[in-house]
Amino acid sequence: xxxxxxxxxxxxxxxxxxxxxxxxxxxxRPVVVFLHEGLGSLAMWRDFPERLCEAIGSRGLVYxxxxxxxxxxxxxxxxxxxxxxxxxxxEVLPALLRSVGIDxxxxxxxxxxxxxxxxxxxxxxARFAEAVAGAIVxxxxxxxxxxxxxxxxxxxxxxxxxxxxxxxARYHDDPDSAFWGWHDAWLxxxxxxxxxxxELPGISCPLLAVQGLDDAYGTLEQIRGIARRxxxxxxxxxxxxxxxxxxxxxxxxTRSVSGFVGRQMTWTAPRS
Numbered sequence: 001x002x003x004x005x006x007x008x009x010x011x012x013x014x015x016x017x018x019x020x021x022x023x024x025x026x027x028x029r030p031v032v033v034f035l036h037e038g039l040g041s042l043a044m045w046r047d048f049p050e051r052l053c054e055a056i057g058s059r060g061l062v063y064x065x066x067x068x069x070x071x072x073x074x075x076x077x078x079x080x081x082x083x084x085x086x087x088x089x090x091e092v093l094p095a096l097l098r099s100v101g102i103d104x105x106x107x108x109x110x111x112x113x114x115x116x117x118x119x120x121x122x123x124x125x126a127r128f129a130e131a132v133a134g135a136i137v138x139x140x141x142x143x144x145x146x147x148x149x150x151x152x153x154x155x156x157x158x159x160x161x162x163x164x165x166x167x168x169a170r171y172h173d174d175p176d177s178a179f180w181g182w183h184d185a186w187l188x189x190x191x192x193x194x195x196x197x198x199e200l201p202g203i204s205c206p207l208l209a210v211q212g213l214d215d216a217y218g219t220l221e222q223i224r225g226i227a228r229r230x231x232x233x234x235x236x237x238x239x240x241x242x243x244x245x246x247x248x249x250x251x252x253x254t255r256s257v258s259g260f261v262g263r264q265m266t267w268t269a270p271r272s
Contacts, residue, residue, distance in 0.1 A: 001050060001062065003042060003070065006099045010066070010091050017096055018042050018070040022053045022060030030133060031102060032110045033093075034062040035117030037139075037244070038182040039155075041069030043171045048246045049112075055258050058110070063096060073177035080185040082194050085116060089123035104131035110261070111135040115217065115243065116182070118209075119196060122226070126202035134206040134264055136257055138245045139215055142225050143195040144186075151216045152186050159183075200229040207233045208260045212241030212248060234260060 001020040008015045020042055023029075034049050036042070041064040053060040065088055067074035074080070081087075094104070102109060110133050113121030118140025125132045141148065158164040159179050168175040185191060207230055209223035220237055227233040236256055241248045 001060075005070070006096065008092070008095045008099060010087075010095060015066050015072045015092075017063055017066065017072075017092075017099075019061065019063035019096065019100065021100075022050050022062065024059060026057070026059045029058050030108070030110055031059045031061055032056075032112050033097070034060060035093075035111065035113035035120050036064070036068070037115035037117055038186070039068075039168060039178055040114065040117070041171045041178070043069060045246075048250060051250070052112070052254055052257060055254050056261050058261075061097075061100065061102075061109075066092065067174075067177045067181045068172060069178075070173050073174035074181045076176075078181070079188070080181050082185070082188065082191045084185050085119050085196075086123055089120045090127055093120065093124055094128070104128060108133035111137075112257075113140065114138045114246065116141065122203065123196060123199060125205055125207070126196075126199045129202060129204045132205045134208075134261065135203070136208045136210070136260065137223075137226075138210045138253075139212065139218055139243050140209065140222060140226070141218060142197050142200065142222055144192055145218055145221070147219060148217050149187065149192075152183060155179075156183055197225060197229065200226060203230045205232075206260070206264045208236065208257065209233055210236040210238065210245050210253065210256075212243065212245055213237060213239045214242045217243045 001022050003018050003020045005016050042062050049060045049062050064071040066072050108131055111121040118137035121135050121137050125135050165175050172178045209226050211220055211223045223235055227235055245253050
């Protein structure tokens with residue numbers, strides 16, 4: 001996958017977004033859009049998107065959200081609002097898809113989101129139901145839990161006194177943009193009441209939700225709460241797995257996703 005850049009304008013602000021295609025030559029196959037975690041980027045997925053797309057015979061689209069990777073950094077004075085994931089789902093992602101040639105009126109995408117990217121996937125699937133063929137979400141957030149806030153607080157200490165900043169600098173042009181944007185949004189007092197539970201019933205596509213039993217950023221209530229509101233949800237609750245199933249259990253996850261995708265009638269049925 002060779003990263004490229006595309007220019008968008010969101011809310012009157014010009015942005016450059018880093019993205020990359022996987023197996024773009026498979027023009028007759030659906031696209032899986034990969035949405036990274038709160039400190040992630042295109043590069044931090046490593047080779048997992050390629051391996052998953054090869055296993056299911058799809059194309060893939062991977063990108064870094066604004067503030068991350070090689071995309072336009074967050075301005076130093078910019079504080080992300082509690083609805084920052086809604087903005088990503090309702091404004092940035094649709095604009096990106098249009099810019100790279102994906103017409104939501106003709107082609108339904110699959111979404112593969114991790115953590116914050118999982119939440120963004122759920123929001124997009126609820127708002128643009130007709131444009132989504134299916135979704136896989138890993139360790140998504142549908143509400144704020146104390147375990148999440150405690151882990152983010154510990155991450156701040158690792159960033160200030162440990163090697164977390166140096167490690168993130170390998171994947172982000174501006175690691176401060178990525179870290180403090182995520183940290184300050186999640187720990188803002190107004191974010192404690194954040195929830196997307198009321199929006200979940202709008203999801204009509206097949207949905208697979210995965211949570212590790214050793215996840216330091218969320219409990220099983222996150223995915224079980226999805227299943228209570230989206231009845232077609234399939235759940236995977238895995239032992240010996242933390243916040244990143246694609247890193248902790250990559251082979252098992254690839255098998256499970258392949259099976260899930262294969263069971264969906266719409267997989268090979270693009271719109272006419």
